[in-house]
Amino acid sequence: MPPLIHARGLTKRFGEFVAVDGIDFAVERGESFGFLGPNGAGKTSTMRMIGAVSPITEGTLSVLGLNPEKEGPRLRSRLGVVPQEDNLDQELTVYDNLMMYGRYFDLSRAVIKERIDELLDFVQLTEKRESKVDALSGGMKRRLTIARGLINEPDLLILDEPTTGLDPQARHVLWDRLYRLKQQGVTLIITTHYMDEAEQLCDRLVVMDKAKIVAEGSPRSLIEQYAPREVVEVRFPAGVLDDVADRVEDLAPRTEILADRALLYTDDAEQTIADIASTGLEPETILARRSSLEDVFLRLTGRSLVD
Amino acid sequence: MATPLAFRVVESEARVYRRTWRSSVVSSFLNPILYLAAMGVGLGSLVDENLPSGVEGLSYLAFLAPGLLVATAMQTGAAEGGWKVMAGIKWLKTYDAKLATPIGVPSLVAGHMMWSGARVLMVSVIFAMVIAAFRVAPLVQSLLAVGPALLVGLAMVAATTAITARLEDPTGLQLYFRFAVIPMFLFSGTFFPITQLPVWLQPVALATPLFHGVELSRAIVVGTDPAVTWWVSVLYLVAWIAIGAFLAVGPFRKRLTP
Numbered sequence: 001m002p003p004l005i006h007a008r009g010l011t012k013r014f015g016e017f018v019a020v021d022g023i024d025f026a027v028e029r030g031e032s033f034g035f036l037g038p039n040g041a042g043k044t045s046t047m048r049m050i051g052a053v054s055p056i057t058e059g060t061l062s063v064l065g066l067n068p069e070k071e072g073p074r075l076r077s078r079l080g081v082v083p084q085e086d087n088l089d090q091e092l093t094v095y096d097n098l099m100m101y102g103r104y105f106d107l108s109r110a111v112i113k114e115r116i117d118e119l120l121d122f123v124q125l126t127e128k129r130e131s132k133v134d135a136l137s138g139g140m141k142r143r144l145t146i147a148r149g150l151i152n153e154p155d156l157l158i159l160d161e162p163t164t165g166l167d168p169q170a171r172h173v174l175w176d177r178l179y180r181l182k183q184q185g186v187t188l189i190i191t192t193h194y195m196d197e198a199e200q201l202c203d204r205l206v207v208m209d210k211a212k213i214v215a216e217g218s219p220r221s222l223i224e225q226y227a228p229r230e231v232v233e234v235r236f237p238a239g240v241l242d243d244v245a246d247r248v249e250d251l252a253p254r255t256e257i258l259a260d261r262a263l264l265y266t267d268d269a270e271q272t273i274a275d276i277a278s279t280g281l282e283p284e285t286i287l288a289r290r291s292s293l294e295d296v297f298l299r300l301t302g303r304s305l306v307d
Numbered sequence: 308m309a310t311p312l313a314f315r316v317v318e319s320e321a322r323v324y325r326r327t328w329r330s331s332v333v334s335s336f337l338n339p340i341l342y343l344a345a346m347g348v349g350l351g352s353l354v355d356e357n358l359p360s361g362v363e364g365l366s367y368l369a370f371l372a373p374g375l376l377v378a379t380a381m382q383t384g385a386a387e388g389g390w391k392v393m394a395g396i397k398w399l400k401t402y403d404a405k406l407a408t409p410i411g412v413p414s415l416v417a418g419h420m421m422w423s424g425a426r427v428l429m430v431s432v433i434f435a436m437v438i439a440a441f442r443v444a445p446l447v448q449s450l451l452a453v454g455p456a457l458l459v460g461l462a463m464v465a466a467t468t469a470i471t472a473r474l475e476d477p478t479g480l481q482l483y484f485r486f487a488v489i490p491m492f493l494f495s496g497t498f499f500p501i502t503q504l505p506v507w508l509q510p511v512a513l514a515t516p517l518f519h520g521v522e523l524s525r526a527i528v529v530g531t532d533p534a535v536t537w538w539v540s541v542l543y544l545v546a547w548i549a550i551g552a553f554l555a556v557g558p559f560r561k562r563l564t565p
Contacts, residue, residue: 051407053403053407079407089399096322104319
């Protein structure tokens with residue numbers, strides 16, 4: 001079976017500015033596919049081209065076997081989109097928002113009513129059915145936007161930074177819902193600059209930086225490929241790190257010196273912590289953790305994902 | 308059969324309107340009643356005392372009412388094409404939400420025009436009923452004036468939408484209302500004949516869509532002779548609608564589906 005999304009040399013330019021620079025990727029049916037990268041990496045531009053709301057500048061793109069350029073309305077009728085910024089109708093109730101959206105897809109009122117019941121149950125908003133959107137919390141609005149994106153039972157759900165701006169609890173509720181969708185076999189495309197989100201939700205992902213794809217693979221394989229097993233984070237009082245940077249760099253095969261802390265990549269965190277103690281350095285805090293996609297990104301670009 | 312995309316936009320606008328329809332209908336009645344009472348009857352009694360032969364042969368109330376109907380349609384059209392579009396593109400981004408569905412830019416603009424036309428129609432029909440209640444003309448005759456009112460309203464929806472879609476912030480829209488819409492409302496032959504204007508300003512008034520609608524409406528309701536042949540005025544207004552709608556599609560595309 002051909003992939004659900006197939007892009008070759010996909011490019012988006014706005015005048016002189018190159019937002020997406022000749023990227024290749026393929027997404028299979030039932031897969032949960034991520035675009036990980038900092039703000040401005042070209043993730044949203046890519047999503048908008050896939051969603052057939054932004055014409056491609058160069059290259060080829062096929063989504064669900066359709067050409068977004070020529071078959072936009074037909075393609076969009078089979079997509080669900082959860083945009084970065086909530087664009088619900090604030091004045092209307094939760095129910096009216098979903099009914100209105102379903103009608104854009106020309107679904108009958110009876111069918112929409114049935115789906116609203118199911119979807120509100122799924123996103124845990126049944127009690128808010130008659131509330132105005134205005135009165136909902138940020139997390140609830142996001143969940144409603146996801147329900148709205150599912151009203152046409154899409155073949156592909158596109159989520160652009162689904163949990164940006166949410167508190168940790170709301171994020172976990174949302175992840176849980178998305179994980180269930182994934183289990184039901186819905187194909188998901190997710191952009192994020194949170195590595196933990198990518199690790200939780202994505203079967204496979206590409207890392208984007210400056211309009212290009214810089215790495216591709218499963219979260220686990222990327223971490224194995226680009227980062228040693230463990231990381232020791234060492235924090236120093238303000239100003240001290242610059243003076244001791246040389247000594248810190250000798251402590252591990254690979255180190256990253258950031259503004260406020262140093263990262264030591266190692267296969268044995270315990271040994272590294274012991275080494276730090278024996279050098280007589282006096283860091284404020286020492287934290288050992290497993291390496292993450294954040295470290296992969298740092299390795300690939302020399303910069304932190306979230307500034 | 309599939310519902311045309313533009314109709315789906317109309318339905319959604321109607322759903323939003325349903326939330327405020329009561330207050331909207333009340334003010335649609337109240338506005339003409341207050342205006343016709345204060346200016347038509349109140350101020351009109353002064354005018355009529357000083358002008359025994361009337362304004363173009365009419366009592367001031369009879370002169371004012373058909374013009375004000377169209378002027379109100381003009382303002383309704385400007386509001387629908389102004390703040391509403393600014394909110395859809397920028398403030399609430401509801402247009403983005405629509406465009407993620409099968410609806411595309413041309414159907415979005417077409418649906419917006421149709422719904423705005425429906426709003427102009429509602430306001431104008433109510434106004435015509437008030438005119439009949441003030442005994443300016445029989446109901447059927449005042450209702451016929453809804454035709455030119457709709458043309459002017461749509462011309463303003465189209466032109467205002469085309470302008471708003473090019474604006475980054477509300478300041479430009481405020482200026483547009485202050486220096487284009489309000490002067491047009493006041494000086495396009497609604498409150499006094501444009502022959503009272505300085506000679507150099509008369510062509511400006513003549514170029515406004517409102518002037519043509521006012522002349523048509525007055526001819527229909529109280530039987531005056533229009534200053535411009537009726538079908539020329541009709542064509543002129545249709546041209547405004549077509550050109551405005553055409554000019555709106557470009558910036559919609561540029562802003563919403565770059």
